[in-house]
Structures are given as C-alpha cells and as structure tokens.
Amino acid sequence: MLIGAGIMSATLGTMLKQLDPGFRIEIFERLEEAATESSDAWNNAGTGHSAFCELNYTPEQPDGSIDTSKAVKIAESFEQSKQFWAYLVQQGIIDVPADFIHSIPHMSFVWGEDNVRYLKKRHAALTECHLFRGMQYTEDASEIRSWAPLLLADRSSTDPVAATKMDLGTDVNFGALTRSLFECLRKSDGVNAHFNHEVLDLQQQDGFWQVRVKDVATGEKSTVEAPFVFIGAGGGSLPLLLKSGIPEGKGFGGFPVSGQWLRCTNEEVIAQHEAKVYGTAAVGAPPMSVPHLDTRWIKGKRELLFGPYAGFTTRFLKHGSVLDLFRSIKLSNLVPMISAGLHNIPLTKYLIEQVRLTPEARLDALRGYYPAARAEDWELAIAGYRVQVIKKDEDEGGILEFGTEVVSNDEGSIAALLGASPGASTAVSIMLGLLGRCFPQQMAEEAWKQKLRMMVPSYGRSLGKDAALCSEMRAYTGRVLGIPQAAPGAAS
Numbered sequence: 001m002l003i004g005a006g007i008m009s010a011t012l013g014t015m016l017k018q019l020d021p022g023f024r025i026e027i028f029e030r031l032e033e034a035a036t037e038s039s040d041a042w043n044n045a046g047t048g049h050s051a052f053c054e055l056n057y058t059p060e061q062p063d064g065s066i067d068t069s070k071a072v073k074i075a076e077s078f079e080q081s082k083q084f085w086a087y088l089v090q091q092g093i094i095d096v097p098a099d100f101i102h103s104i105p106h107m108s109f110v111w112g113e114d115n116v117r118y119l120k121k122r123h124a125a126l127t128e129c130h131l132f133r134g135m136q137y138t139e140d141a142s143e144i145r146s147w148a149p150l151l152l153a154d155r156s157s158t159d160p161v162a163a164t165k166m167d168l169g170t171d172v173n174f175g176a177l178t179r180s181l182f183e184c185l186r187k188s189d190g191v192n193a194h195f196n197h198e199v200l201d202l203q204q205q206d207g208f209w210q211v212r213v214k215d216v217a218t219g220e221k222s223t224v225e226a227p228f229v230f231i232g233a234g235g236g237s238l239p240l241l242l243k244s245g246i247p248e249g250k251g252f253g254g255f256p257v258s259g260q261w262l263r264c265t266n267e268e269v270i271a272q273h274e275a276k277v278y279g280t281a282a283v284g285a286p287p288m289s290v291p292h293l294d295t296r297w298i299k300g301k302r303e304l305l306f307g308p309y310a311g312f313t314t315r316f317l318k319h320g321s322v323l324d325l326f327r328s329i330k331l332s333n334l335v336p337m338i339s340a341g342l343h344n345i346p347l348t349k350y351l352i353e354q355v356r357l358t359p360e361a362r363l364d365a366l367r368g369y370y371p372a373a374r375a376e377d378w379e380l381a382i383a384g385y386r387v388q389v390i391k392k393d394e395d396e397g398g399i400l401e402f403g404t405e406v407v408s409n410d411e412g413s414i415a416a417l418l419g420a421s422p423g424a425s426t427a428v429s430i431m432l433g434l435l436g437r438c439f440p441q442q443m444a445e446e447a448w449k450q451k452l453r454m455m456v457p458s459y460g461r462s463l464g465k466d467a468a469l470c471s472e473m474r475a476y477t478g479r480v481l482g483i484p485q486a487a488p489g490a491a492s
C-alpha cells in the first residue's frame with residue numbers, strides 16, 4: 001500500500017512494478033488528484049538539486065575549508081534520478097521528457113567581501129571533483145551581466161560581487177512527472193488508485209497492516225489489509241507514523257514551515273532571465289529558505305519566481321488543519337519537541353517575522369537579486385509546506401534536522417518518509433535505500449539486481465569516485481532526456 005500520491009509514492013510504486021510486475025498495489029490519496037501538495041510545480045522550486053548552486057550544501061568549516069561531502073552525495077543522487085527517468089523514457093512510461101525536465105544554468109550569486117571569499121573557495125573545492133568540473137567562476141560584473149542581466153541592472157552598490165555558473169543545471173516539473181508516473185501505474189494490472197480517500201489510522205495484526213481509510217466524498221470508513229505500507233504522505237507522514245505505533249517511530253516530531261513566492265507577471269522581465277540563481281541565507285533563516293531567482297518551465301511556458309519566504313505555521317500540509325502541530329504532540333515526542341523548540345528560538349523568531357513581512361519588505365529582499373524589480377510586476381503565491389524532522393538526541397533531548405529521513409520497522413513491513421530536503425530530486429536514491437531496508441531478500445537476488453542495473457545503470461557504483469562512469473552516465477541521460485551531456489570545459 002502506498003499512502004499519498006506525491007513524487008515519493010510515484011517513484012516507489014513505479015520501481016516496485018518494474019521490479020516485480022506481479023505486485024498488487026493499492027494507492028490512497030486524500031485529495032482528488034496526484035501531486036497537489038509539495039510535488040506540484042508551483043509548490044516547490046523545481047530545482048534539480050545537484051549542489052551546483054545551493055550554498056547550504058557546502059558549509060565552511062571552522063578551519064576555513066569547505067566541506068563538499070554533502071554536495072557530492074546530492075550530486076550523485078540527482079544523477080541516479082536522471083538515469084531512472086531516462087529508463088522511463090526509453091520504456092515509453094514517460095512520453096516527452098521536455099514535459100518535465102529542462103536544461104537551465106545553475107548559478108550562485110553573492111555580494112560582500114566575506115561572501116565573495118567563500119564562493120571562490122567553494123568553487124575551488126568543488127571543481128576538484130569531476131561531478132562539478134566545468135563550473136565557471138567570476139568576480140567580473142560584466143561577465144555576470146552576460147550570464148544573468150537582471151542581477152546587475154541598476155545595482156548601485158560598490159560591494160564586490162561574484163558568481164558561479166554551471167551549465168549542466170536543470171529545472172524539473174515534479175508535478176508533471178508525478179502525474180505521468182501515476183497515469184502509467186493506474187493503467188498497470190493489479191494497481192488501484194483511490195483518490196479522495198484519507199488514511200486515518202493503521203495497526204499491525206497477525207503480520208498484516210490493518211489500515212483505516214475514509215472516503216472523503218461519502219464519509220464512509222473501511223479497513224484495508226496490506227503486508228507492506230509506505231507512508232509517503234508528505235507533511236501527513238509524521239502523524240501516520242506515530243499512529244502505527246512502531247518503536248522506531250517513537251520520539252519523532254515535526255516542525256512545520258510554510259512558504260511563499262513572488263511570481264513574475266511581466267513577460268518582458270521573464271524573458272530577460274534564464275538561470276536559477278541561489279544566494280546566501282539570511283541570519284537565523286532555515287537552510288531551505290535560501291533565496292533564489294528562478295527560471296521555471298511550467299505547462300510549456302517560461303516563468304520566473306523569487307523566494308521562498310518561509311513562515312511560521314501549525315499546518316503540516318497546504319490543505320491541512322491548523323491543529324496538525326498540536327495533534328502531533330505525544331508523550332513519546334514531548335521532550336524532543338520541547339528541546340528542539342528551545343534550541344531553535346532564533347529560527348521560530350525568524351519564521352514569525354517572515355509571516356509578518358510587508359509587501360515592501362518582500363520587494364526589498366527581491367531587490368537584493370534584481371535591484372530594478374517593480375512591485376507591479378510580481379504577485380504573491382503560496383508555496384508548499386515542509387515538516388522538518390525533530391529527533392530524539394541523547395545530549396540535547398531533541399534536535400531539528402533539515403534533511404529527509406526514512407523510518408522503517410525491523411522487519412521492513414512499513415516505512416515512512418519524513419522531511420523534505422533535498423527532496424524530490426533525490427527520490428530515486430531515497431527509494432533505492434528504502435528497498436534495501438524493506439525488501440532485503442529480493443534486493444540480494446540476481447533478478448532484482450539485473451533489473452536495478454537497467455533502471456539505474458550506475459547502481460552499486462560510485463559516481464563521485466569514478467569519473468569515466470560519471471561522464472558515460474551524463475552522456476546517456478543527456479541524450480535521452482534532451483539536456484546537456486557534459487558541462488563545457490568539464491574535460492579539462
């Protein structure tokens with residue numbers, strides 16, 4: 001059983017059906033369509049996270065060096081996603097790759113001496129690894145202007161500026177991708193998708209999960225039995241994990257963060273920008289609310305957005321309840337939740353301030369990246385919600401984490417995905433890890449291994465260590481998905 005019809009369930013369901021076409025899969029989604037929460041195009045930024053431009057993946061160490069380990073892991077994961085998508089195109093499961101993936105340069109842009117020094121060091125550290133070779137660096141304003149003119153238009157400051165640009169970047173419409181995967185799943189034998197069906201509760205009995213489901217339209221409740229359950233309910237995963245009662249889920253809590261964008265409505269401005277430009281986070285800001293000025297491709301049209309402005313909320317889903325946070329507080333997670341809250345007062349303060357931002361303050365933040373921005377060219381849009389993971393911690397009582405976490409029981413009959421960063425881009429590697437935990441026997445069998453190598457040809461090998469494999473895979477995915485096969489200058 002798959003709970004939730006977002007990118008995570010879509011990816012797992014498609015993988016399982018490819019690995020064993022005989023599997024019966026029941027999908028339950030509380031809303032009337034797939035990809036209506038975080039996975040919808042306008043609810044996320046659509047960045048194919050490869051750590052080319054996101055500065056929070058390359059922290060500066062106390063000794064001044066740059067830690068690139070997270071960046072390498074994320075870049076490898078995204079390469080695996082591209083391989084799986086290329087396989088799906090070749091199988092005819094996805095018709096037209098341009099419906100969901102586009103090539104777009106990924107840039108980082110900073111100002112101020114300290115930030116320029118950091119970006120230069122980051123570029124030097126990253127380009128030691130072949131995954132990032134071909135990334136360009138400049139402190140020359142006219143070169144930055146040629147890459148992304150809006151960044152420099154009317155910029156009066158005498159502050160030094162610097163930018164990096166990686167031409168291998170992508171924009172991904174995860175909503176379109178999710179919907180086409182469900183479309184195909186629903187046509188497969190043995191798959192039933194139940195929309196407008198909310199999962200209320202689940203208990204294990206005699207080796208099976210008894211899942212209580214409500215038909216949202218009629219209010220009718222029923223119980224469905226399943227030997228394996230994936231809780232891919234996005235923000236709704238934590239409450240269901242806690243209800244499952246598995247010991248591995250005890251102590252987990254959630255910290256919800258809402259999001260808003262400024263969406264450009266002026267076609268002339270949209271046409272002048274062709275990049276995803278990430279900057280540095282404000283003091284106290286959560287790492288996932290690093291501001292960025294993003295070109296998007298949605299429904300065949302080029303768009304431009306800026307944000308996200310994160311905010312304080314008590315809802316776990318965009319279509320959730322204001323009581324979500326309070327209902328998630330249990331005796332088992334009370335201490336971690338309170339401790340994480342006490343340790344993150346600056347974050348809470350930042351989020352409350354963000355909610356109260358005036359339109360002028362929002363425009364000021366945008367002008368950091370596009371100084372000539374005019375209020376009349378932008379409208380406010382509501383983004384998706386994220387529930388950051390709160391975990392038990394021996395020393396601190398509870399800690400707030402910004403990554404994703406798969407929680408499963410010992411026997412692998414249930415798994416839940418918590419957290420949302422780096423998110424959809426890494427769905428394939430997350431699901432490969434989940435399969436290893438929940439289907440260990442089949443994963444060890446030659447039949448599954450062979451199929452996995454067809455779906456993700458680099459499966460079991462390291463793209464971060466093997467430069468030749470990385471070039472080969474990028475050439476393959478680039479050719480099939482219609483995106484660049486290598487970064488210019490990457491070979492040197």
Ligand SMILES: Cc1cc2nc3c(=O)[nH]c(=O)nc-3n(C[C@H](O)[C@H](O)[C@H](O)COP(=O)(O)OP(=O)(O)OC[C@H]3O[C@@H](n4cnc5c(N)ncnc54)[C@H](O)[C@@H]3O)c2cc1C
Pocket residue numbers: 003004005006007008009028029030031034035036037038039040043044045046047048049174197198199200232233234235236237240259308317383384385386417419420421422423424425426
């Ligand atoms: C502002 C923002 C920007 C982001 N930017 C990026 C980005 O640039 N790149 C990137 O890779 N990722 C990004 N992400 C993260 C990415 O969007 C998520 O990681 C991903 O969409 C999560 O997919 P999911 O399937 O887990 O959840 P969702 O897409 O939220 O799907 C969960 C589904 O479960 C359903 N559900 C919930 N509870 C129940 C229940 N009880 N019963 C039945 N159904 C239920 C929901 O209705 C929903 O349809 C961003 C997220 C946000 C919020």
